[in-house]
Amino acid sequence: MHPASSVIIFTVASGLGFGLLTWLGLGLPNANGWAAFWYYALGFALAGGGLLASTFHLGNPQRFLKAFSQWRSSWLSREGCLSVFAMAILGIFAFGAIFLGANWQPLGYIGSVLAVLTIIATSMIYAQLKTVPRWNHWTTPLLFLLLSLGGGALLALQTSLGLILLTFAGAVQLLAWYLGDGRFQRRGTNIGTATGLGDRGKVRAFEPPHTGNNYLLKEMVHQVGRKHAVKLRVIAFIMMILMPIGLLMISYAVPIVVLALLVHMIGTFVQRWLFFAEAEHVVGLYYGKR
Amino acid sequence: MTTLPQTTEKKLGLVIDLDTCVGCHACVVSCKGWNTENYGAPLSDQDAYGADPTGTFLNRVHSYEVQPEEGPAQLIHFPKSCLHCDDAPCVTVCPTGASYKRQEDGIVLVNEDACIGCGLCAWACPYGAREMDQAAGVMKKCTLCVDRIYNENLPEEDRVPSCVRTCPSGARHFGDLGDETSEVSVLVAARGGMDLMPELGTKPVNKYLPPRPKDVVPELDILAPYLKPVADTQKGFLGWLDKALEKI
Numbered sequence: 001m002h003p004a005s006s007v008i009i010f011t012v013a014s015g016l017g018f019g020l021l022t023w024l025g026l027g028l029p030n031a032n033g034w035a036a037f038w039y040y041a042l043g044f045a046l047a048g049g050g051l052l053a054s055t056f057h058l059g060n061p062q063r064f065l066k067a068f069s070q071w072r073s074s075w076l077s078r079e080g081c082l083s084v085f086a087m088a089i090l091g092i093f094a095f096g097a098i099f100l101g102a103n104w105q106p107l108g109y110i111g112s113v114l115a116v117l118t119i120i121a122t123s124m125i126y127a128q129l130k131t132v133p134r135w136n137h138w139t140t141p142l143l144f145l146l147l148s149l150g151g152g153a154l155l156a157l158q159t160s161l162g163l164i165l166l167t168f169a170g171a172v173q174l175l176a177w178y179l180g181d182g183r184f185q186r187r188g189t190n191i192g193t194a195t196g197l198g199d200r201g202k203v204r205a206f207e208p209p210h211t212g213n214n215y216l217l218k219e220m221v222h223q224v225g226r227k228h229a230v231k232l233r234v235i236a237f238i239m240m241i242l243m244p245i246g247l248l249m250i251s252y253a254v255p256i257v258v259l260a261l262l263v264h265m266i267g268t269f270v271q272r273w274l275f276f277a278e279a280e281h282v283v284g285l286y287y288g289k290r
Numbered sequence: 291m292t293t294l295p296q297t298t299e300k301k302l303g304l305v306i307d308l309d310t311c312v313g314c315h316a317c318v319v320s321c322k323g324w325n326t327e328n329y330g331a332p333l334s335d336q337d338a339y340g341a342d343p344t345g346t347f348l349n350r351v352h353s354y355e356v357q358p359e360e361g362p363a364q365l366i367h368f369p370k371s372c373l374h375c376d377d378a379p380c381v382t383v384c385p386t387g388a389s390y391k392r393q394e395d396g397i398v399l400v401n402e403d404a405c406i407g408c409g410l411c412a413w414a415c416p417y418g419a420r421e422m423d424q425a426a427g428v429m430k431k432c433t434l435c436v437d438r439i440y441n442e443n444l445p446e447e448d449r450v451p452s453c454v455r456t457c458p459s460g461a462r463h464f465g466d467l468g469d470e471t472s473e474v475s476v477l478v479a480a481r482g483g484m485d486l487m488p489e490l491g492t493k494p495v496n497k498y499l500p501p502r503p504k505d506v507v508p509e510l511d512i513l514a515p516y517l518k519p520v521a522d523t524q525k526g527f528l529g530w531l532d533k534a535l536e537k538i
Contacts, residue, residue: 194487
């Protein structure tokens with residue numbers, strides 16, 4: 001799949017933002033006044049900024065309001081609705097904490113649940129696609145959730161929580177790579193079933209429909225990233241999981257946590273780029289490509 | 291709502307005969323022509339006369355080589371467009387309700403005024419049947435020429451999809467695949483019409499008729515075995531050359 005920068009920024013930033021907002025809604029940390037302001041400003045900037053970035057790849061972004069209408073069937077629509085609800089509820093909660101010194105905790109709990117559901121809905125946009133076997137698995141939402149909550153916990157300076165969650169995220173990431181690697185073959189979709197000609201002999205794409213490029217190939221048959229997949233996996237895993245965990249084991253001091261967070265974010269960008277670049281869409285079979 | 295209808299009254303679709311398709315791409319050209327000039331945003335091209343031309347097409351013809359266990363390979367031309375699936379994954383993923391499947395005839399369409407151009411439906415389609423138009427920023431797909439098949443301003447013989455009307459080898463058929471007695475359904479039953487990627491559970495309406503087995507030419511002349519060439523060595527100059535080169 002084509003790793004569009006808008007979608008990478010969206011999933012990483014919004015994931016971290018909603019992860020942070022989840023902890024803030026739970027009262028971790030239970031901040032008031034200016035301290036609360038900076039926490040919430042960061043949370044809303046990341047969550048909202050990510051959502052805004054996601055509109056950059058749209059063909060007709062001016063019609064975005066219509067995207068809130070199909071929550072009954074579409075994960076993308078659900079994601080939009082849930083994100084707005086989460087930000088609205090937590091916005092009220094934050095207003096109380098910042099300006100009134102109030103602690104409307106029930107509202108915070110509701111907001112946290114909505115933020116978690118938003119992260120799950122985002123991941124389900126990808127996990128629902130049977131056409132991309134690597135994504136079409138329960139490890140996808142679990143990994144998105146653990147990374148968001150783990151990174152969010154670091155942002156919220158809940159260091160022990162972050163340490164535990166990142167450890168689990170690392171385990172799920174390894175599992176996702178391990179299980180994802182052969183899933184395309186295991187699902188049994190190949191050029192034979194794609195053309196229906198597989199039982200007659202060995203099928204080979206002889207001549208493509210056109211000599212140039214097209215939307216399908218650009219969008220869904222991205223092969224560049226896979227060449228360096230192993231190296232990028234190592235880089236992503238070290239920066240996203242191992243280095244932050246190592247740093248946090250040394251100290252919980254704020255500069256160390258900030259450093260761990262920065263390294264984790266860079267690692268997550270690499271991981272997310274690879275998440276798209278490595279994923280193979282079944283339509284490539286028609287072109288004899290993967 | 292972009293939920294799918296439980297059932298559709300008709301299942302209009304195409305039956306494509308892989309035995310007779312000659313791979314001329316006339317259906318591709320006529321599709322592009324009709325759908326650029328009629329319903330919805332035109333099918334645009336980018337850098338059409340430059341070094342890297344691309345464009346939006348609703349129908350594309352692939353060619354595959356099939357090598358059986360024994361015997362020569364076979365070349366099969368393979369037109370591919372939207373299969374108007376009963377369980378269309380492209381419809382349910384749409385966040386705006388722009389994608390829908392019609393209750394009355396099962397055609398899957400895009401309401402271009404509601405499409406935000408997110409591209410998720412193209413990701414959800416296993417067949418590559420949807421292409422985002424780069425000029426209009428909306429998703430384009432086969433409409434089964436919905437603006438022809440019910441169009442009473444056209445002569446009756448033209449009230450079929452443009453690709454079907456154009457096909458010079460009669461490889462494309464249009465009809466109601468929900469009606470067991472329709473010509474297309476009879477054809478599918480007789481020829482063993484098949485689904486593409488049935489394992490993905492999309493339940494395509496369009497069917498493909500597999501190529502008929504190649505004829506095996508029988509030995510017609512009973513004297514043929516006795517008339518085999520007697521000598522298989524070259525004579526004359528070539529024979530001399532063969533012997534001379536053999537000695538070196």
